[in-house]
Every structure is written in C-alpha cells, then in structure tokens.
Amino acid sequence: MNHADERFVAARPPDHDDPIVYRVTKWARGFTIIAALTLGSGWTYMTFFPPYAHGRLVFNPLMISTDVLLLAGFAYAIIWSLTARIYLYADQFEQHTPLIHRVLKLDDIAGRMYTKGSGAHYPMIVPKSGRPFSIDTAAYGLDERFNHWFLHLRDLNR
Incomplete structure (x- = not known):
C-alpha cells in the first residue's frame, strides 16, 4: 500500500468495509424519472396529436425520428438514475x-x-x-x- x-x-471510520x-440520490432519481416521463409523454403527444386532430393520422418521419431519439434519451436517463x-x-x-x-x-x-x-x-x-x-x-x-x-x-x- x-x-x-x-x-x-x-x-475512514472503522465501521466501514470496502x-x-x-x-x-433519491431526489435526483425522482427528479430524473418525473422529468423524463413528463417530457417524453409531452413530446410524443405533440408529435402525434396535432396531425391527428383533423381525423386522419399524418406521419411525419422527421418528427417521429426525433421522438424516437428523445424517448431513447429519456429511457437512458431513467435507467441511469436506477442503476x-x-x-x-x-x-x-x-x-x-x-x-x-x-x-x-x-x-x-x-x-x-x-x-x-x-x-x-x-x-x-x-x-x-x-x-x-x-x-x-x-x-x-x-x-x-x-x-x-x-x-x-x-x-x-x-
């Protein structure tokens, strides 16, 4: 050594083992999970609801690609906070x-x-x-x- x-x-205190x-921390974990779920669901809603508001679903590949990337980032943030x-x-x-x-x-x-x-x-x-x-x-x-x-x-x- x-x-x-x-x-x-x-x-180091003697009662701690390697x-x-x-x-x-709990507050960071809670904040990350709540923020990721809120932002992820909000962005997904904005991606799909306005095009569907007139009764037919219009696919915008750019918006859907952006949504998938953001959801992957939010999923990573949740997994990071837990692991x-x-x-x-x-x-x-x-x-x-x-x-x-x-x-x-x-x-x-x-x-x-x-x-x-x-x-x-x-x-x-x-x-x-x-x-x-x-x-x-x-x-x-x-x-x-x-x-x-x-x-x-x-x-x-x-």
Whole structure:
C-alpha cells in the first residue's frame, strides 16, 4: 500500500468495509424519472396529436425520428438514475452506468482537478490514459469519505 492508501484508510471510520458505494440520490432519481416521463409523454403527444386532430393520422418521419431519439434519451436517463453506482476502494475507483464501466487503480490516475466554469465546481479525475471525467457530487451524494479519497490524489492545478 502506498502513502496515499494509508492516509485514506486512516481517514475512514472503522465501521466501514470496502467498498464505499454511492448510488444516485433519491431526489435526483425522482427528479430524473418525473422529468423524463413528463417530457417524453409531452413530446410524443405533440408529435402525434396535432396531425391527428383533423381525423386522419399524418406521419411525419422527421418528427417521429426525433421522438424516437428523445424517448431513447429519456429511457437512458431513467435507467441511469436506477442503476448508476460509484464504488470507492482505498486503491481503486469504479464507476458503473448503463454505458460506462470504468475501473481505475490509483496507479492509473494521473491526478485530480476541478471543473472550470461558472457555478458549481465538480471533482474531476484525470486518468493517465484516456479523457478526464467529472463526477456530479450532488447526484451521487458524495460525502467526506469521497473527499478524503479525492484529496489524496495528486493536485494537477498546481
């Protein structure tokens, strides 16, 4: 175990076993599901009702294609809210979403930084190979245990 691992283990409460699991919070899950169902049903209604208002159904391939793509996006959002997880080990980070399964050992991580821009700043993990990625702290309900782990990564802003 390297020095960062020892500090992380020392900072963790003794009643927690590996791994620490973060799921999408209840409020984010509820908001995502309600928004996806509302917007998806509203857009589908607008796609099919106005052409049918005069008694005959008129198919507009562009509107139907757009509706299918939007419904696929809304379905992904619902599935993400129900299945997304972050597993945090002393020496490893795992992220599972419907389209991403990311496993990074500490040796695979170049460091940490925060997103730049207005508003909230989210933690960003920078792997040695591949693209940096940020983590939505509010959606996953990340707490001090994550902060302890994250702050032990090399700071790339310096």
